[in-house]
Amino acid sequence: MGMLFQHIRSATSVLSVNGKKILIDPMLSAPGELPPVPFTRTLRRNPLTPLPVPLDFFEQMDAILLTHRHFDHLDKKALSILNKDLPVFCQPQDYTFLQTAGFSQVFAIEQSHEWCGIQMKRIKGRHAPGFTAKLLGPVSGFIISTPADGSIYIVGDCIYTPTIERTFREYQPNVAILNTPRAQMLLGTIITMTGEDIVRIANLSPDTKLIAVHMDAISHCTFKRKHLRAFLKERGMEHAAIIPDDGEVITL
Incomplete structure (x- = not known):
């Protein structure tokens, strides 16, 4: 495979595939520039950690992929500095x-889209169980693939569901990016994947390289x-998933 994945911070990353750099879920604010997450147990402002790269790093992007538009996936700083002529997939x-x-x-x-030889397939997700899913709104994952490079599943802020399980069984992606911070709402509802889900997916799809992100930066x-x-x-199961540091580059 010829893809490169650079974890930036939280859910923000850059995927290099087929000669293109795709910026995923850009949250570009400096520490403390964003408010606390509503309906949670913390009043700490966000993000908690700095960007590992300068803002001009994001001038090198070719496209943007957005899984959903919560402020920790698309913030005001990103909206103000990113090139508005870039293609945005959502x-x-x-x-x-x-x-x-x-x-x-x-x-x-809606279902799939091809851009510059790169195939993108959308996978519907759920951000939380029950009523909380309606409160948080829609969220999606995307499988990005090329014939030469294989496939990478950007799962997004999706909890583990039968749809996620079917996706791994049917597509058997080469790589999957899992948001596993065990994010929690005020009454204890878990609204992202967890360590238990990594174990479940590693057993379900043992040939898929798992990368766990979205940790340490949001309150x-x-x-x-x-x-x-x-x-x-x-x-x-310490080898079940790669857990990159902010700024780390992984060859896929």
Whole structure:
């Protein structure tokens, strides 16, 4: 495979595929520039950690992929500095917002879309169980693939569901990016994947390389990298997932 994945911070990353750099879920604010996450147990401002790269790093992007538009996936800083002529790929529910925000090339992916030889397939997700899912709004994952490079599944802020399970069984992606911070709402509802889900997916799809992100930077995310590493080690599964540091580049 010829893809490169650079974890930036939280859910923000850059995927290099087929000669293109795709910026995923850009949250570009400096520490403390964003408010606390509503309906959670913490009043800490966000993000908690700095960007590992300068802002001019993001001038080198070729496209943007947005899984959903919560502020820890698309913030005001990103909206103010990113090139509005870049193509933006999103779920249909975010199309109007992105157009109104000034982006000139917005592509709402209902099922699939091809761009510059790169195939993108949208996978519907759920951000939380029950009523909380309606409160948080729609979220999607995307499988990005080329014949030469294989496939990478950007799962997004999706909890583990039968749809996620079917996706791994049917597509058997070469790589999957899992948001596993065990983010928690005020009454204890878990709204992202967890360490238990890494174990479940590793057993379900053992040939898929798992990369765990979205930790340490947002105040309602209760599982940090050190917690996940300890969790997997206790279960003898420390090799089940790569847990990159901010700024780390992974060859896929």
